[in-house]
Amino acid sequence: MNFDLKDKTALVTGGSRGIGLEIARSLLKEGAKVILCSRKKEGLEAAAVTLKKSEALTLIPAHIGKLDDVDALFAAIQEKFDHLDILINNVGMNLITPGIADLDPGLWQKIIDTNLSGTFRVCQKAALMMRTQGFGKIVSISSIAGRKATPGMGIYGIAKAGIEMMTKVLAAELALFNVQVNAVAPAMVRTDFSKPFWSNKELCDHVTATIPMGKIAQIEDVVKPVLFLASEGSSYITGQTLVVDGGATAI
Numbered sequence: 429m430n431f432d433l434k435d436k437t438a439l440v441t442g443g444s445r446g447i448g449l450e451i452a453r454s455l456l457k458e459g460a461k462v463i464l465c466s467r468k469k470e471g472l473e474a475a476a477v478t479l480k481k482s483e484a485l486t487l488i489p490a491h492i493g494k495l496d497d498v499d500a501l502f503a504a505i506q507e508k509f510d511h512l513d514i515l516i517n518n519v520g521m522n523l524i525t526p527g528i529a530d531l532d533p534g535l536w537q538k539i540i541d542t543n544l545s546g547t548f549r550v551c552q553k554a555a556l557m558m559r560t561q562g563f564g565k566i567v568s569i570s571s572i573a574g575r576k577a578t579p580g581m582g583i584y585g586i587a588k589a590g591i592e593m594m595t596k597v598l599a600a601e602l603a604l605f606n607v608q609v610n611a612v613a614p615a616m617v618r619t620d621f622s623k624p625f626w627s628n629k630e631l632c633d634h635v636t637a638t639i640p641m642g643k644i645a646q647i648e649d650v651v652k653p654v655l656f657l658a659s660e661g662s663s664y665i666t667g668q669t670l671v672v673d674g675g676a677t678a679i
Contacts, residue, residue, distance in 0.1 A: 431659040434459030437509045438658065441492055441550055442519035444471035446619040447569065449478065450647045451516055451654055456482050458655065460514070465501060467491045492519050492546035502553040511561050514658045515554040517547045517568035517591070520621065522584040536583055543587035544594075551598060551609075558607045567657045568595055569650070570613040572673050588613070592669050599667030608666040610657045615673035617645045640675035 438455050442448040444466035455462050456479060463486045466472050472487040479485055486508065490501040505512055521542040525531060547568060558564025573581045574588030592611055599609040616622050616635055626632045626644055636642060653670050656662055671677055 431458045431655045431661065433514075433655070433659060436460040436513040436658075437463070437505075437511060438514035438516060439463040439465060439505065439512060439550075439554070440516045440518055441465045441547075443516075444468070444475040446621050447617065447647055447650055448516070448518035449475055450651050451518065452485075453479055454651050454655055455514075455516075455658070456484055460484070461509070462486070463488060463505060463509075465490050465492070492550050493541045495549060498546075498549045498553060501550075502557070506557070512554055512557050512564065514565045515550065515567070516654060516658065517550060517566070519543070519546055520569060520571075520584075522581060522621075524580040524624075525583050528582060531583070539583045540587050543584065544590045547591055548594060551594065555598060555602060555607070559602060559605045562606050564602075564605075564607040565658045565662075566595075566598065566607065566609040567654050568611040569654075570595075570611045570669055572613050572615045572671060572677055574613065575671075575677060595669060596667045603666055608657075608662060610662065610665060610667070611669040612650060612653050612657065613669050613671045613673070614645055614650045615639065615676045617647060617650055619647060638676055638679075639673070640679060643674065645672060645674060 438460045440448050440452045443452045443464040452462050452464055461484045464472055465488050469489045472489060476487055488501055488504050490497040492498055568591050570591050571588040573585035574592055595609050595611045618626055650672055653672055
């Protein structure tokens with residue numbers, strides 16, 4: 429499928445590996461100019477090698493959990509490109525956590541800051557740019573953990589639920605400025621991020637048994653919906669979360 433993203437400028441956060449890296453690869457393939465953002469410069473440089481150091485690729489190290497880093501990131505985007513067509517919010521961090529009653533508040537803050545507050549900071553900056561220019565696409569990676577309480581993933585799920593509501597709020601606020609804001613919520617995806625889950629056969633079998641399609645998602649199963657929501661094909665879709673879970677939430 430051709431998504432026709434030629435000459436579009438796209439920012440991918442958390443883009444040095446996993447889903448973010450593959451989204452960046454696909455955006456480049458579709459003709460976009462890609463700004464890859466991640467915390468560590470070494471990770472970005474390794475990603476650039478994987479992506480064959482394309483001239484259409486710009487690397488900007490930034491920790492989206494830090495306001496100063498986000499300010500510097502968007503200042504660099506403004507200086508080099510003067511606009512931003514597409515934002516892909518892909519940063520995500522999860523730690524297996526105890527129940528809320530037994531949770532260390534510091535752990536709560538760490539997970540919320542990375543997954544929700546960081547995404548808010550980036551969305552706010554992108555929204556200001558896109559509102560001024562009169563166009564834009566924002567796509568955030570959520571999770572079905574934001575829709576269904578999952579043992580050990582409670583705080584992560586709360587953060588992802590927040591992202592889905594933020595998607596709706598931003599969509600309503602930016603609709604008249606020709607900015608569409610959507611999200612993609614996968615179930616478990618076979619990445620290094622989720623390896624502790626799918627590499628455990630007993631746990632993997634348990635998860636697979638809850639999916640009507642009988643298999644865990646591959647990265648490309650998530651990338652294609654993201655590209656659709658970043659393309660003109662979704663110009664009348666906003667405020668939505670596209671669930672990519674093999675039917676897990678249908679039963």
